Amino acid sequence: MPSKTPATLEIRVAVPQDVSGILALISRAYPGIENYSSGQISGQINNFPQGQFVAVFEGAIVGYCASSRIDEAIALTPHDWATISGNGFGSRHDPTGDWLYGIEMAVDERHRGLRIGKRLYEARRVLAERLELRGIVFGGRMPGYARAKSKIGDPTEYLKQVVAGEQRDQVIGFQLANGFTPIGVLPKYLPFDKASGGFAAHMVWRNPYVDPNEPPAFRVPRDVESVRLATVQFQARAVEDFAAFVKNVEYFVDVAADYRSDFVVFPELFTIPLLSYEPKTLSPMEAIDRMTEHREPIVAELSRMALRYNINIIGGSHPTRVADGSIQNVAYVCLRDGSIHSQEKIHPTPNEAYWWKIKGGSSVDVIQTDVGPIGVLICYDSEFPELARRLVDEGARIIFVPFCTDNRQGYMRVRYCSQARAIENQCFVVLSGNVGNLPGVDNMDIQYAQSCILTPCDFPFARDGIAAEASENIETLTIADVNMADLTWARAEGTVRNLADRRFDLYRIDWKIGSPGNSPSPETPPRGLKAPGGG
Numbered sequence: 464m465p466s467k468t469p470a471t472l473e474i475r476v477a478v479p480q481d482v483s484g485i486l487a488l489i490s491r492a493y494p495g496i497e498n499y500s501s502g503q504i505s506g507q508i509n510n511f512p513q514g515q516f517v518a519v520f521e522g523a524i525v526g527y528c529a530s531s532r533i534d535e536a537i538a539l540t541p542h543d544w545a546t547i548s549g550n551g552f553g554s555r556h557d558p559t560g561d562w563l564y565g566i567e568m569a570v571d572e573r574h575r576g577l578r579i580g581k582r583l584y585e586a587r588r589v590l591a592e593r594l595e596l597r598g599i600v601f602g603g604r605m606p607g608y609a610r611a612k613s614k615i616g617d618p619t620e621y622l623k624q625v626v627a628g629e630q631r632d633q634v635i636g637f638q639l640a641n642g643f644t645p646i647g648v649l650p651k652y653l654p655f656d657k658a659s660g661g662f663a664a665h666m667v668w669r670n671p672y673v674d675p676n677e678p679p680a681f682r683v684p685r686d687v688e689s690v691r692l693a694t695v696q697f698q699a700r701a702v703e704d705f706a707a708f709v710k711n712v713e714y715f716v717d718v719a720a721d722y723r724s725d726f727v728v729f730p731e732l733f734t735i736p737l738l739s740y741e742p743k744t745l746s747p748m749e750a751i752d753r754m755t756e757h758r759e760p761i762v763a764e765l766s767r768m769a770l771r772y773n774i775n776i777i778g779g780s781h782p783t784r785v786a787d788g789s790i791q792n793v794a795y796v797c798l799r800d801g802s803i804h805s806q807e808k809i810h811p812t813p814n815e816a817y818w819w820k821i822k823g824g825s826s827v828d829v830i831q832t833d834v835g836p837i838g839v840l841i842c843y844d845s846e847f848p849e850l851a852r853r854l855v856d857e858g859a860r861i862i863f864v865p866f867c868t869d870n871r872q873g874y875m876r877v878r879y880c881s882q883a884r885a886i887e888n889q890c891f892v893v894l895s896g897n898v899g900n901l902p903g904v905d906n907m908d909i910q911y912a913q914s915c916i917l918t919p920c921d922f923p924f925a926r927d928g929i930a931a932e933a934s935e936n937i938e939t940l941t942i943a944d945v946n947m948a949d950l951t952w953a954r955a956e957g958t959v960r961n962l963a964d965r966r967f968d969l970y971r972i973d974w975k976i977g978s979p980g981n982s983p984s985p986e987t988p989p990r991g992l993k994a995p996g997g998g
Contacts, residue, residue, distance in 0.1 A: 474582050477508050477515035477527065479831045484524035485517065485569075492569040496655065499551055500974070502828050502857045506552030507531075507566065509829065509836045509858020513594075514556075514563065516586045518570075518579045526579035529553060529567040530587060530599075532560030535679075538600045539667070543652050546967040552856035557963060558955045561679040563591045565601030584641045591670055597679070598670045602652045602663030603643070607632035609658050618648045618662040635664055643668050683955045685923075688947040690834050690861070692930075693719035693727040694893050696914040697779075698938035699901040701739035705757070708737055709764050715940055720772035722942055725834050728895040729779035730912070731842045731867040732792070734761055738904045750904070751819040755784040762795050762803060769797040775832055779865040779895065780808065780841050782821070789822040794839045794865060796830050804830045808841040809850060829857040835947065840884075842866040845877055845892075849972050851884040855962070860950050861891045867910070868896060874911050882928060885917045887961050889954050891930070891945050892917040898936045911936060916943045921957045923949035 477485065482504045490498050507529045508515050518526030531553045538547070539562070548566045549555040565587065570579045591599050608621050611630060615621045622645055624630040635645075643666040652663035669675065695715045702708045712729070719727035737757050738750050745753060758781055765778045778795040783805075785791055792808040792815065807824025815821040827850050829836040838854030838861070845851070845864045854862060864881050868874040877894065885892040896912025915932035918924035923946070931943035954962050 471521075472577055472579075472582075473519045474516060474526075474586050475519065476512065477517045477529075478512075479505060479508055479836075481517055481524060482508070485527045488524050488527055488571055489567075489569045491571055491573075502853065502974075503551040504529075505829055505831075505836070506549070506554060506857040510549075510553040511556040513590060514553075514587075516583055518577075518583060520574055520577065520579075525571040525574045525577070526583050527567065527569045528565065528583040528587060530563050530565055530590070531556035532594075532596070533557060533562050533564040533600075534560045535562055535597065538562040538564055539646070541647075541649060542602075543649065543968075544602060544663075545971065549856060550967065550971045554856040554962065555967070558683050558951055559679075559681040561597045561681060563587060563594070563596050563599045565599060580637060581641060588668070591668075592672055595673055596670060597673050597675065599643075599668045601666055602649045603638050603645075603666045604634045604653070604656060604659050605632060605662055605664055606634055606656075606658040608662060609660050612660060618650075618660060622648055622664050638664070638666050641668075683952045684948075685952060686948040689944050690726070690947055691722070691724045691942065691944050692861070692891070692893055692916050693722065693724040693940055693942045694895040694914045694916060694933070695719075695727060695729050695733075696895065696912055696933045696937065696939050696941065697730050697733050697897050699736055699897050699899045699910055701901070702736050704740055705737065705760065708734070712764070713768055716768045716772050716774060716776065718940055719942070720774045724774060724942060726775045726777060726832075726837075726861075726863070726893075727940075728777035728863045728865060728893055730895045730897045730914075731780045731794075731865040732782075733779035733865070733897060734781045735904060736901060739901060747818040748820065751782050751790060751821070754782040755790060757781070758783050762797070765795060765797040766801065766803055769799050770801055773799050775799055775834075777839060777863045777865065777895075782819070783807075790820060791824055792821050792841060793824075794841055794863075796837075796839065798830075798832055800833065806830070806839040806841070808844055810843045810847060812843050827853060829854055829859045835860055838862045840864050842868070842877060845884060846880040848880075848884065848887065851888050851890075852972060853974060855888040855890055859890065860947055861893065861945075862888075864892060864894045866894060866896045866912070868912065869909050870911050874913065878913070878915070882917050885928065886919050889919045889950055889957070889960075889962055891950070898938060914939075914941055916941065916945070918945065919950070919953055919957075921953050921959070923952060 511531050514530035517524050625632045625635050645664045647665045649663040649665050654661045769776045776797045780792050780794045783793040794806045796804040811821040836858040838859035866877045881892045895914050897910040898912050913935045916930040920928040931941050933939050933941045
């Protein structure tokens with residue numbers, strides 16, 4: 464009779480595939496407290512992959528701890544959790560920070576006997592020693608304080624009595640037993656933590672292998688982490704049938720793959736030429752309804768090409784009918800591993816809402832690829848800085864902007880805003896637009912584009928913040944190599960550090976999960992030409 468394999472417990476670095484398991488764990492560990500969003504957990508992992516650990520028992524995640532590197536001037540002075548954690552995304556991570564900061568610790572109550580918390584703390588300690596950091600610091604909950612407040616009053620006195628053994632606090636006691644020492648109390652650390660009265664114990668473990676009197680000298684290495692980007696400036700032309708359209712698309716995928724590009728991006732609504740072979744003239748609503756019927760074959764073809772040519776394809780956008788019957792403008796991202804992702808347009812333009820009754824989507828999140836997390840903002844969405852900031856908080860380093868604009872004014876709105884997104888988020892932004900005319904297809908009369916690959920403006924990057932750009936209004940493929948390591952350097956040691964210097968104590972973005980439909984009124988005729996996007 465074969466013997467049963469004993470259950471095993473593994474402590475390992477968290478990966479993006481763990482997000483759903485981590486969220487389920489935190490719901491069990493902290494019932495009644497609002498959970499993270501999947502984007503926040505993704506951000507913690509993407510922003511500092513080395514610093515997030517999971518405990519896995521019999522295939523299930525039973526423990527999680529999240530960390531980031533923080534400069535001593537921030538870590539050892541008064542702060543609150545939202546500020547120091549970048550609103551839970553771990554986006555305050557500083558590659559040159561000299562302290563490891565504990566953002567989160569969660570353990571499944573059903574497996575407390577496995578000493579999971581102690582094992583996770585040890586994983587953090589090993590990381591701090593390996594990176595030669597000064598130590599570990601965090602705000603520890605004081606769940607016994609609210610109960611003892613009427614007798615003791617001051618939270619500092621409560622912490623003092625716990626350290627002296629005169630009061631019992633399960634969480635602080637555990638941290639003391641693991642070598643941490645309180646250096647004070649943090650007020651308003653977690654305002655919703657009623658059991659702790661919103662306070663936290665400012666806990667520190669100092670690395671014995673680092674001289675506290677020696678100034679830190681962490682620098683970001685100027686490595687090469689090259690990614691090749693290709694953007695298609697696509698000609699709107701009449702086609703005989705679906706196969707002819709696919710042939711035009713595949714030509715550019717093939718060429719981009721021949722140049723060994725990692726990504727190729729197509730414009731917003733690049734599939735509209737499929738209306739050119741309709742036997743009769745369609746009204747705008749008939750046309751958009753007809754377009755939704757092409758969704759499945761288009762996505763299937765893009766996925767086939769991604770696999771065949773070993774390239775990640777950002778499939779512009781295509782009108783899509785969703786579960787509630789409304790139509791959204793959706794980008795399909797087909798990766799070379801065979802996976803298919805989608806990103807809806809959040810802000811339809813007045814023209815889209817009026818002529819095609821397109822509704823806005825309700826979420827924007829990073830997409831994990833083989834060269835790191837990316838984001839997609841469709842045309843008009845690039846003009847709303849909150850969306851790009853959310854993607855970058857979740858770890859995106861490249862943002863793709865498929866666009867469709869009819870004139871230079873519309874194009875320049877997208878271009879200038881995308882350049883701003885690259886600067887303020889210290890990321891790369893890739894634009895892809897349509898050119899040419901499409902007679903007989905209502906609402907697609909003329910096109911204007913100058914597709915480009917944009918960078919931040921600092922020493923490692925191109926002089927004008929432009930890695931490459933196409934000539935105006937001609938069909939072409941534009942390719943450039945970008946160095947992802949330059950972003951890491953710029954965010955930590957650049958002339959300006961837009962991400963690190965944000966004032967989380969003054970402002971932050973709170974994302975509300977809603978339903979599609981918060982769009983410009985479809986009953987109000989837009990001003991100007993009947994352009995689908997218009998930037």
